[in-house]
Structure formats: structure tokens, C-alpha cells
Amino acid sequence: MLESSFKLPGQTAFYKGKVRDVYTIEDRLMAMVVSDRISAFDVVLPRPIPFKGQVLNQVAAIMLEATKDIVPNWVKTTPLPNVTIGLKCETFPVEMVVRGNLTGHAWRTYKSGQRVLCGVTMPEGLKENDFFPTPIITPTTKAHEGHDEDISREEIIAQGLVSKEDYEQLEKYTLALFERGKEMAAKRGLILVDTKYEFGKIGDTIYVIDEIHTPDSSRYFYAEGYEENQKSGTQQKQLSKEFVREWLMANGFQGKDGQQVPEMTDEFVSSVSERYIELFENITGQKFVKEEVAAADAESRIIAALKSL
Template structure:
């Protein structure tokens, strides 16, 4: 934990360390910790924090004409300073394809997800006629829970007017992300967004379009693989979950995390760097930084806000 000037609160999440500054700003450090199945794995992944922070910064800048966002600056490769918002208690999940949780729900025989009807006759990874919104509650601990639009409004989690605006923003940001992914030979399959509010104005917050919050497929060969019923080639954190499942771990009680050897850790790091280069179109430059440097750079950036 860093000690920053005018620090009024600190929150340690699964991956992020969030410092509240003077109750007005946030300094978010994206650590190299990695979580899967709601469990933080025992070893950090070198440069993972830098990968996530730099992807998020690029996409926040690329969508600021659609919606204002919380980011002020990125004084460090793995840290962002931004405005503190009152967070909406839901995450807006949008899905363009029947995969992941949506596919597992569909495969079980259900034809509705978060109050959204699912068409008959679909197979895994098929494209929806149009993207569907499947929000979840936002849990600080444990699992987020599926919730419908109607339940969100009925429970007063978000007002009807604000929720309709969140939906519009979600669709517009997803469309922009889809277009940017297509330019890089990728398909943005599904993702989640978080929003906050300052004085009645909605802001996009946290990270967007990173491999931890989104799933990408490679465009090349997609149709052919679908026609043959083959697994899609994808870019996401799914490979980490697959490695854990292959080694008998799904976060259930009594299960032990498999040994994370140097080979496993370095392999995951290499995959994250590959993800960065595909998603951003930029060459990744490793920028290791000490805790002392972090404190100095963040303190300097925060001082400039006053």
C-alpha cells in the first residue's frame, strides 16, 4: 500500500488498489494480481497491470466523444488518476455472440437471460441478431448476480430515466469498440461497462475493452470455424480459466489452485502482452517500476490537480 498526499480512503480489490484523494479524486493502481472464479491466484503476472491500464486508457480516449469518463491522466504505465464518481450498483454487460455465461445458460435449456429472450436454434458462438444487454449486480465480495432491466428499475437501483441512458451509452460504446476491433482483425464478442455519476452527469468509469473485461475472437476464419462446429480462436482471459479447469480448479470449496510454476506465470504474461499488441495495434514496451517511483510520480500528478 502506497502513502499518497491528501489520501482519505483506500480500497484493495482483486486486481486494483484504489486510493481516494481529498474525497474528489481517485488514484487507481492496476496491480499484477490475477483473479479467476472470484479467487485471487497466488502469484502475480509480470506486466499484467500495465497491459490492462494502457488498453483501458486508449479506449477511454477513443470513446470520450460518446460519453465523458473518469480519467484525468495516466502518470504511470499501470496507474490512472481520475475523478471520483458515485458508482451505479449495476454492471452493464453487453453480448454480441452466444458464448460464455450466455451459452451455458442456453445449453441448459433456458431461453431467457436477465429478462432478455434468446432465439431458438442457435449454437455456441453464433452472432445474436443484435447485441443483448444482460446486466449484473455489482458485488464487492463474491459473485455478481444476473438481474433484469425490470428488476433494476423496480428495486430502485437505478431510475428508469438513468437506466435508459445507460443502455444507450452501452450500445454506443460497444459499437465503437466493435469497429475498432474490426480494424485489427478482431471481433468484440462481449464486454462489461461500469458507470458513475457526478452532480447528475453520467460518466464511464473503471476499465473498458481489456482482456479482463471483454472477450475477443479473431475475425479470420470465424465463419469457417462456426460452419465446422470448431472452437473459436479467442483473445481474452479465458485461457487462464481453461488452464485452471484442466487442473481441477473452478473456485469451488475444497479445490486447490494448481501450482503456478515460473513457466506458467511467464506464459500467462506473454499472452497478456500478445493481447495488448493485438487489441491496441501498438508494440508493448515493458516498463517496470518500483513502489518508490510509483509514490513519487502519483504524488507529483496529484499535486498538479490542486
């Protein structure tokens, strides 16, 4: 599914994100359709990836169910493989990025000679992919369009984006969710390297929203061989969509003005789909079952689910 165009009873708003189509129902519920669109460098790529939406939605459902004892989450039901219906929350305008290892954006910052990221000082003497002494939180602003921007804890509070009390609670939830995610990953022979969480609020209650611990929002390494690879300077074998970013960079695209997205051949699209299915099975330990649902049937099933809530 590249995009959806449902007409749902009680629908009061519609928002099309980079990957998700979000329907607001009576200002109290949200029906989130996780499309097969794929984004990188905050750019939506021109071709969909078959079953990617199903992978993301089902991984998120499993992970949210496994962490609901830590923090309430927004999910009410998942009526379709790529659809979740849940509570509409007032969203905090920041994403809580948490990093256990010096990888990706953190490593590029470190390699440039900088030692402060989002107000957090990174210790000297680290190599790419080394563990931080303790996980660090490096928040970003949440942009509806364009690029998310790094921001510090102090700036978030000073600008009034999140109150000090709420932000401190978000930090606690973030670290607790990351710890649970690491424990779950370890049971699968994986290391949860970094991830991001989004939160919202209804009244005085904070909820974790959107997706968690998916291959789009997270990076995983295989635990087997990690130490040996660090000692030898070999790149870590990882589970994430980083391979898509690497392919784009190798073909001259990093989302900068004037750059063109390279051609996505049928072979490349198929290989990305297969990698997402591999990610699902490795992260969850479950066999992936491909499900295709016609648009008309999808709409009727969503409507039936909404009527039951």
C-alpha cells in the same frame, strides 16, 4: 506489482479490489493502481502475472480516449504505466454486460436448456459463438466480495438500484460503446464478442469508469476463420483471459467451495504474461514496451501528478 501501500497527500480512503488498489483523494479524485494480480471465477489467484497491470491500464487508457465523444470518462491522467488518476464518481451498483455472440456464461445458460438470461430472451436455433440478431445487455450486480449475480433490467429498476431514467441512459451508452469497440476491433481483424462497462455519476453527469475493452473485461475473436469455424463446429481462436479460466477448469477449479487453486508454475505464469502482451499488441496495434518502476519512484510520481490537478 502484487499490491501497493502508498501514503498519498489528501488521502481519505483506500480500497483493495480483486485486481486494483484504489486511493481516494479529498473525496474528489481517485488514484487507481492496476496490480499484476489476476482473478478468475471471482477468486484472486496466488501468483501475480508480470506486466499484466500495465497491459490493462494502457489498453483502458487508449480505449477511453477513443470513446470520450460518446460518454464522458473518469480519467484525468495516467502518470505511470499501471496507474490512472481520475474523478471520483458515485458508482452505480450494477455492471453493464453486453454480448454480441452466444459465448461463455450465455452459452452455458443456453446449453442447459434455458432461453432467458437476465430477463432477455435468447432465440432458438443458435450454436455456440453464433452472433445474436442484435447485441443483448445482461447486467450483473456489482459485488465487492464473492460472486456478481445476474439481474434483469426490471429487477434493477424495481429494487431502486438505478432509476429508470438513468438505466435507460446506461443502456444507450452501453450499446454505443460496444458498437465503437466493435468498429475498432474490426480494424484490427478482431470481433469484440462481449464486454462489460461500469458507470458512475457526479451531479447529473454520467461517466464511464474503470476499464473498457481490455482482455480482462472483454472477449475477442479473430475475424479470420470465424465463418469457417462456425460451419465446421471448430472452437474460435480468441483473445481474452478465457484461456486462464479454461486452464483452471481443466485442473478441477471453478471457484466453488472446497476447490483448491492448482499450482501456478513459473512456466505457466510466464506464458500468461506473454499472452497478455500479445493481447495488448493485437488489440491496440501498438508495440508493447515493458516498464518497471520502483515503488518509491512510483509513489513520488503519483504525488507529483496529484499536485498538478
